[in-house]
Amino acid sequence: MRVLTFSCVAALATCGTLAASACETPAMISIPDGKNATVEQLLGAQAQVKAYMAAMNDLLACIDNETEAKGEDAPEQFKLLMVTRHNTAVTEMETVAAAFNDQVKAYKAANPTPAPK
Numbered sequence: 373m374r375v376l377t378f379s380c381v382a383a384l385a386t387c388g389t390l391a392a393s394a395c396e397t398p399a400m401i402s403i404p405d406g407k408n409a410t411v412e413q414l415l416g417a418q419a420q421v422k423a424y425m426a427a428m429n430d431l432l433a434c435i436d437n438e439t440e441a442k443g444e445d446a447p448e449q450f451k452l453l454m455v456t457r458h459n460t461a462v463t464e465m466e467t468v469a470a471a472f473n474d475q476v477k478a479y480k481a482a483n484p485t486p487a488p489k
Contacts, residue, residue: 394438402420403421407478417472417475431461
């Protein structure tokens with residue numbers, strides 16, 4: 373299995389600042405290698421991807437709510453941090469979706485459906 377990892381220097385650099393934040397990033401998921409995976413494994417991964425995306429959407433809503441709660445008078449550093457967190461989360465979601473789609477394509481290439489007769 374290929375474990376997806378996503379690292380962002382900005383996110384790591386601000387870990388201490390984020391400790392007090394109520395918005396928590398969900399754990400990264402594993403996506404099986406499509407060339408060797410079974411249909412059941414890919415369906416399980418699909419369910420994990422859907423749950424992960426829902427949790428990430430919750431994270432985005434939380435980030436947006438925190439940003440709105442601080443208002444326009446929030447320090448510029450806070451605003452930049454929240455924009456960075458939001459953008460990092462979106463990039464991570466896109467990366468996970470692309471990785472899953474790549475493995476589905478790999479599965480289909482390794483397991484072609486027979487042509488109808």
